[in-house]
Amino acid sequence: MPTAVHVRELTADDLDAAWELGRFAFGSDPQRPPHVTRPVPGLTRYGAFDDAGRLVGKAVDLHHDQWWSGRVVPAADVAGVAVAPEARGRGVARAMLTALLRGAHERGAALSALYPTVVAPYRACGWEATGVLRTVDLPTVALPRHRPDPRLAVRAGTPADLPAVAALYERVTRHRNGPLTRRGELFDFYAADGGLPGDGLTLVEDAGDLVGYASWQRGRGYGADSVLTVDEALASTAEAARELVGVLGSWASVAPTLRLCLLDGDAVSVHLPLASAREHERDLWMHRPVDVARAVAMRGWPAHARGTVDFALTDELAQWNTGTWRLTVADGAAELARIGGEADLRLSVRGFALLYAGAAHARSVAQAGLLQHAAGTDPAALDLLTVGGPVQLLDYF
Template structure:
């Protein structure tokens, strides 16, 4: 167990970079290590009695959209522990301190992409979704006559602001998607090039207003192994979605496969031959509350949902979340109040994550052993905690 857990400082960044290289298998860098802290990021380090860095974790100061409202998030990345220090509670100690610091700066919720789920489950996160890349045969994509009133054109760096605005219009009424504003997303100057890894940007406009876009990477070759990788494809109207799918279909003579990341249900998905989807890659993600009161108060709730439910919550890693609570939802808002008596319904923090994100209902959470109700009590009453769209992510971090 390390003797010290603290925030990383400029002098620690070289050691942190080397630890990340060893943990994640990246190639050695010939560039001098950066000593400048990045905006919107707080790094935490675990140090042994000799002052050696033996573990690290990064708090990403993201915001997520939850039904029309911005929710402050502590998304976690870059968790790594030296092999000689593994199995000694280093990661758990780091995550405990990260959550404490995230709460102090105002974060409400947290998401992460695990390489292994066990340590994060012990720290209160639970698997609540997956970011999936799928492959489709290009020849199977439908093509239609161009829709009247729409303009389809290639885009450039000057159009990235418009694509960010369209992403926000689509994302804000969903749950879990990053706002892509502030912190690491801020730019000092307007972009002069497309993002790294993006070869092209296809725009669909109506009366000069952007209604759809696709960013893509051409890849190599033009034989049976060639793949067009669509980094993002979003549309705010069915006509725009159909135009974008038609543009992707036009690649069939040189890229027999289209690979894309998409939302589970959106305008684009309704135009894809989903019966021919083959999964290329899946990256599961996990969720937990940082502060349950903020998590409930700061998100949006369906305006037509009203109700209340009492439950007792256990959270060993973030003890400020533990206790007896009453959830009240009314008219698009909700509050979590402490109550004096302990309710018979007992919920773990992992169960809270499953319900809050809409990943499971009360019956499934009870069957998983993360919710305990007395005989004759309906576990479905806790479904109130997950009212609204199921959470999803489009960004990997």
């Protein structure tokens, strides 16, 4: 095969070939979902072609926004990366991801997240592992039961309730770092059918205001192997969380296992019998900056954080990030400004991703070889980047 590849945005004429490439790579059902072979708003599809014009690779930039401490940060989240087996190991993925980052930078994205099937190629392109989406199984009978709170109303939800559900999701997640906002053209496109997200939706209301919800898939059967899969269970008050957990626990006689994704430290998780949890699945996610200056300036920062630190950054794929920078944090905001000269702290883009996401402290990043520092210089000065706390995700993409 020729070594040269040519990367461009896919057109409607390319989508059949892209579907087949992805189907073979991921072992997908041969039945095509209707959206995969037609244009979809809110995403950009990239393809790599050999000299004969054959599609040998594909990748998708999802135009997501992420919450970072109460502020919206535009992201280029990556999905659907696939390379034909005959073209693997020849730089195809790197060429596509380079083009994707360039296009994302031009449209104003600041960050990028992805779920890898293999880590090494993404590390070579500047992404680093920063967290895990955990799905656990709990014995339904172990969930605490209590007398229903007479001040709260529990009812089945309908499609008309989905705007209120979206608003509650935002109240729960907006102060965290990393969750998708679930706004924009892409989410509007997939929500256009107006249906419920699963088999059922349970709502908890307080004086008519939504304070908790759970969306779930019933599964099959009612024997020992029956599972109730909870796609999402969130609450904005402890009372609503207890009510939701009680409703979920009521399934014990017909669904002995409750399966759900955890959001660390949220109102629902603190009422679950986590000592009884068995891990069902772990989905690793990775982060990298698209534009470091935007990533710093656009997010929220803790009001108590204050300080300044200089560092040099190296980013082979996104050269606009490479240089010497001064980070200044004060009064709930931050700025990254270019400065001249050298710096005693020298950071790789993967090290930046770990610190920015709150996934590691600077001394650990230095021990991993992703942060170099002059003799006598304490790398902990770069812990200023970590002060926002750890990144979290609730959506798989």
